[in-house]
Amino acid sequence: MATERPKVLLQQHLCKGCGRCIESCPKHAITLGTEVDQASGLVPVMIDEEKCNDCGLCISACPEPFGLMREEYELEHPEHLFGERERPRATPRDVPPHDVPLPRCEPMVLKGNYAAAVGALLAGCRHVFGYPITPSTEGAELCAKLLPKLDGVFLQACSEVATVNHMYGASGAGVPTLTFTSSPGFSLMLEGISYMIGAELPGVFINVMRPGPGLGNIGPEQADIKLAARGLGHGNTHAIVLAPSSPQEMLDLTMLAFELSLKYRNPVIVAADGYLGQITGRVTLPTKMSVPGLPDWAVWGDAEHRNNLINSIYIDWADLEEHNRHLSAKYRLMEETEQRATGYRHEDAEVLIVACNIPARMAKAAVAELRDEGLSIGLFQPLTIWPFPIKQLVPLLGHAKRLIVVEASDGQLEDELRLALHKADVTGLEIHHLRRMGGMLPSDREIVAHVHQLLEVSR
Amino acid sequence: MTTATKPNAFFQHFDRHAHGKGLKGATTHYCPGCGHGLAHKFLAEALVELGVEERTVMVSPVGCAVFLFYYFDTGNTQAAHGRAPAVALGHKLANPNSIVVSYQGDGDLASIGLAEIVHAAQLGVPISVIFINNAIYGMTGGQMAPTTLMGQKSATTPYGRNPLHGKPMHVSEMIATLDGAMYVERCALYDQRQRKRAKAAITKALKLQIEGRGFGFVEILSECPTHWGMTAEESEAHVKNVLEKVYPLGVVKDESREPWFHLEKPCHDPEKVLQVLETTRETPPSFLAGRFPTHLDAHDVALKFAGAGGDGAQTAALLVTKAAINEGFDATHIPSYGPESRGGTSYADVHVAKDEVLSPAAPEPHVLVAFNAPSLDKFGPTVQPGGAVIYDSSVISRVPTLREGVRVFPVPCGQLARELGTVMVKNTVSLGAVQAATGVLHDESFLTALRLSLANKRAMLPVNEEAYRRGVQAVQAQLAQAH
Incomplete structure (x- = not known):
């Protein structure tokens, strides 16, 4: 050959001595080594420079990126060897979402699932993934109908497991994403939610809860309070859990969920119930809608975001502990900042019903009736199940010494209440409960009777 | 002739590998003789040759290649076990201009993630899948994979794979039956000829994606000297003489299709959103002037x-x-x-x-x-x-x-x-x-x-x-x- 080829060099300390280069060499210039390299502790191959004609075939047989190189890279230490990066990387810009005014229009009449879907569109979400499950399906159906008209994407996944991983990918790319599901489907998504929390990815899960265990049925139940508040897959996980009680709140809290999800880089669960998914009512649209930006951490797939990594594996134990401490600090900040509650005639009440989701509606009706009878009773309604709104509850406990937890589950809400009270060192309360399950809801009449009985007994 | 340029789709220094300390800053975590390193190299070279490394997103699996992101100087996302194709689809649909590669091993793709790969291949959205088949679970310590050969001993088939465990799964042949898969090829790494083919196959699969034509799938028969209990040389011979007999090399499917994949930029125009929601600004007429039917109930x-x-x-x-x-x-x-x-x-x-x-x-x-x-x-x-x-x-x-x-x-x-x-x-x-x-x-x-x-x-x-x-x-x- 007329032109001289750059020499092939073996980086001895980067060679693992596997010998895959040996067979590739037409000149038989390479042999297995005999001496341990002091830097690597391994036995690198040997190249007979007399025989080597620098053809380079061995380079493409070497599984190590830098084991065999051309001499243009000749330097001794890898850090010197490869020098500075060829192109200095731009630091990705953080482009936050921004609001644009939404022209006024007439209130809509929407069922809860639709209202949440509309909330997602107004929050700027154009990427929805889902797997059909009653009683949440209408949400996905509306997204499937509307998103193509806005050049968005609805993809029906092959399972809930795939769904949450589509979300993981899309969210990793930096776009707002959402799914609709119901309890059995939510169970299947928990692994992925744990990954999203670990990798610090936003994402909104509308869980239209239905009764279990197992297949249960398609009625309403607050079946997943414990999963959403305490059991989001493996590891030290938490996510804000919002609890709507009307179609209007399905929209409002879904929009809020997107905001909080991005703010904390963490999934947010909207825990609705089967009734809420299906209930139709008046929904007033907000005065503004959100246009997404692109977060600086996104793996968008361009030069600017090339250095980014979405990941939940930290193989070094100390690194993973540090990561957990970082997540933990976020959880504490959520607890500090995001407790939300509302109520009804609760400011001066001596007896407080604690209820959320649809049972809060029944409780409200019962409170109205009992107040008419002259009883000092009110409703305390958590809008965040996690963090439990203990800050809003404690000031009411000066006059309210008796709490009645009304829920459509076997004490899952009460557990959250008791834990929050315990952590806040509140004692001396009488806590009663009324629980229905299986799709049966506590009716207003039942709540009234329960309160009557309770007061009768304690008088 | 082999090009001498170090592919700059690799990091210059592997800072993510044990903080890049010592030799780990310049070597992979793979065992000596493992085929993964070669597959990485060809993929990195192909990305650069096609000029797409800046807009590439690599999706790492669970398995030996879980640390793909240590090495690839591209956008990186690490997925849960088996879910890499689902994650890859999320990326591709979010940014259709990104080049998304799902890199998976045989346990990840053919066992726990079978539903995801089958549906991704049927869907046909242009992503590129690199499937490393070494007929064994590596990272968990040499257990049986769906692709483990009959009679092959593994940690969970200590007496050899027998009919109770079924026969080895021919993944490429199965993927080729799916409508969305445009191109499916099985390659190997045991000699210069096979390596050239593997590199060409990876390049072709990526090209299909770049041109928006479809889903490309490259299976690579790879060596696992550690869990096969062989030297690197014996492993290469094992692929050539044993594995290849069960999993024949070559193109399994190659269909041409016009570029079809295209997504518009999502619309966020408030007027358009209201129109799509079928909202109205006209107050509908009312006829009761707010008079509630109190003859039925007060409230x-x-x-x-x-x-x-x-x-x-x-x-x-x-x-x-x-x-x-x-x-x-x-x-x-x-x-x-x-x-x-x-x-x-x-x-x-x-x-x-x-x-x-x-x-x-x-x-x-x-x-x-x-x-x-x-x-x-x-x-x-x-x-x-x-x-x-x-x-x-x-x-x-x-x-x-x-x-x-x-x-x-x-x-x-x-x-x-x-x-x-x-x-x-x-x-x-x-x-x-x-x-x-x-x-x-x-x-x-x-x-x-x-x-x-x-x-x-x-x-x-x-x-x-x-x-x-x-x-x-x-x-x-x-x-x-x-x-």
């Missing part, structure tokens, strides 16, 4: 529509809800179905409240509309004293005992509807009857709600308006008779 009137699926109970209930909201009241509708899509029970609770509907269920309604006998039997006795029951007398002949002072209106809804040529409007007949019997809203409230609801099916409006009038007339005739 909150409950209605129940009950029948079989297909009777139109839900549609009627929704119409009352819309009409009441147009009148400025609060209103809710809750459906309840059996598990059947058609023919099961179907009933709906409606509340119309002066200020706010508290409890949306209607266990004791003021008004019941029953389209079949079981519904009347079940809910008739729950109607409040002073309330009203309207039932379809064309199919119900027996009225159960009701509470005191409940007024009963037999209306042949089905028959009247059939006289109008379509039984579908029997629920509209019932609405006319409800209004005539109870005066809950105003005739025009219902007719306006009907017009708005049928805005896109105008042809259906006249028959519905007539059905409504028939319902009104049927009840008025009964009221006149009673006086």
